[in-house]
Amino acid sequence: MINPNDPSLHSWIDIAPESDFPIQNLPFGVFETAERGPRLGVAIGEYVLDLYAVAQFGYFEDLELGKKMPKVFRRRSLNQFIALGRPAWRAVRQRVSELLRHDNPALRDQQEAMRECLLRQDEVQMLRPVKPHNYTDFYSSIEHATNVGTMFRDPNNALLPNWRHIPIGYHGRASSIVVSGTDLRRPNGQRKAPDATAPTFGPSQQLDFELEMAFVVGRPTQLGDTVPVQNAEDYIFGLMLFNDWSARDIQSWEYVPLGPFLGKSFGSSVSPWVVTLDALEPFRIPGPVQEPEPLLYLRQTGEHNFDINLEVAIAPEGGPETAVSHANFGLMYWSMAQQLAHHASNGCNQQVGDLYASGTISGTTPDSLGSMLELSWRGTRPVPLADGSERKFLQDGDRVTMRGFAQKDGVRIGFGEVTGKVLPANSLSL
């Protein structure tokens, strides 16, 4: 059996060299057309492979995937497919890889099947790929945590005492996670300027993005069970880009002592394609040295970070796009395996589709910061845009787009993008 990550593979479908979706990627998503209703699909070049159609034509027939198999491909989320387990994910990805390989005529030479199974991405509507039963946001970039601590607390003690011991995280709002392309309304909320005597209610004046990645839990646990850090990656299906939109003024007034709430819950955006951990295998790198050494339940050896290049761009309404940040997921202080092992260490049960975000990903340089808060250093150094305007925070009409890819040996494993535009706040009619 050929490794579907093999850099020498190529497809009978024409794929541009800069495409995020070569035959080595094969990410999973959910799409919809007026005729077909919701379907699971795999991205390949500029196309989507309709997995339900592929199953209907019998191409999965000899895979032993259980009785739910054809049905799971016409659902509104990946959850039920993911629940089949890693052997099923691998078998499907392997078979799709075989079907798309340049020298395999099975689908290539079947005109009718090919027409039914392949749709252009620009002719389908992508849906939110998973139904996240639970959503947790971590805070695992040491650069980001240091920047925030420097700005809001003490530059000499920027990291709080627990930070190097715990992958700090908090429960977020699952209902308001939307797929890329959904525009987000600027939230109203309570905020109080430091010198004001009382709070006011109105549109957030400090609307921000946060550049993050999120992983999807692929294997459930029972209440009381834990996930050993050594095996934690077995519980991960794949990764997406994640924009954790944030209203800084609402957040800073509300968050003591119980954490972020309405400053976050008005919306978070995910990219539509889930890149499997399997596809990212070639991009493993060691994480930063952890000092002090973590407690035993978080201690791991080997390479558990992933070298993924990230970009954030802002385009004002009708204006050109400006790339405002370039960061890398490989810098994360706490790995996904450590986040998950920690999350389950108290017996908290994990559900298929749970979505765990990394926290803002910032680098070490001024052009690699993952939020406007950091890029504009709390509004003190405005960020210039290509149209000549500048930004401290986001303005109405601004479109924020995040992109990401890993690249090695001529293979580019991309995530596509997560994009969304800022709509004006609701008017206040109280």
Place this chain on the structure above:
Amino acid sequence: MINPNDPSLHSWIDIAPESDFPIQNLPFGVFETAERGPRLGVAIGEYVLDLYAVAQFGYFEDLELGKKMPKVFRRRSLNQFIALGRPAWRAVRQRVSELLRHDNPALRDQQEAMRECLLRQDEVQMLRPVKPHNYTDFYSSIEHATNVGTMFRDPNNALLPNWRHIPIGYHGRASSIVVSGTDLRRPNGQRKAPDATAPTFGPSQQLDFELEMAFVVGRPTQLGDTVPVQNAEDYIFGLMLFNDWSARDIQSWEYVPLGPFLGKSFGSSVSPWVVTLDALEPFRIPGPVQEPEPLLYLRQTGEHNFDINLEVAIAPEGGPETAVSHANFGLMYWSMAQQLAHHASNGCNQQVGDLYASGTISGTTPDSLGSMLELSWRGTRPVPLADGSERKFLQDGDRVTMRGFAQKDGVRIGFGEVTGKVLPANSLSL
């Protein structure tokens, strides 16, 4: 049409005067038997009325409740029934009230139907009543917030500056919400004594309960929509007792700056019967005067608190029970309507089944505090139990039981109980 809350109503079923479930209550829940699978039911005295059986016998036939009606009564949660909307809840409660009324022979005199429709509560297994898509925990008792602030911060400035302006809350973990009767394993976790140089990992030494009530959202909103405080109660289906188990040592080490996480997510318990807001109508009382007056989006007139007596009892393994606290839900500073209006004020979409807990409910006297943290004043004044032992926090084998009822004009609207036993922590095998 007779008001189902009328104190003069009585049923042909024998109901003890001290029962939580007279004909004026009629709370909804989900039960299961080996023969029937999951069913929706209504509690009446010591019995459960099987709503699917009632529908099968045609007693709901003339109610215009839509095509989903029979099916929604054999689900594993109330969610789909609740999604039918308030007119449906009311029509079903009204019809059940009619069927159970002493002078109505329709069910009373039909031996076969009666046998099929009525089961003894001790012969069925109660399930978690709702599937909570999202769970939020508020912090709305001013007495509790003042106690915590006094203990951990400054007794002279116990309430944080935002507390009287915002119904402070945080997102909690939905997956680990379990029904009464589920025993809870003491969590392992990281904790650090103030004088220790480094944290350790092991069983929580400060396991606690929190006496709370929770309400269930009954009407959804779209992302971007808000819920005016004046109409917020229209979005509430009903209430339950809620035990927000807490590991204080884990919580205090992890919670800065992003709030409670693993100190809470190992489990929360709900009572099995959801008492409708309709049944609680007679128990409305004004809340405390709010000073300063809340901002306009939180301002309400009329009576939006509910006079519900609450009790917490602890029974050591094999030992007698001791009531350690008596509190009242009517004291809450922020009403449920204000909590919900605040929650949706930034456009966060609400889902049917969302579960919003009150936060610990404490009164003004030492015997009305809603947690061991407060009852033992951070471990400094141990709480005596009937067996001669004393508690600073919970020990393995301790059973915690919370009960609640409203009473007026000879009618007692009870919540039953939420109970759970503390199991020893998992041994550490790392």
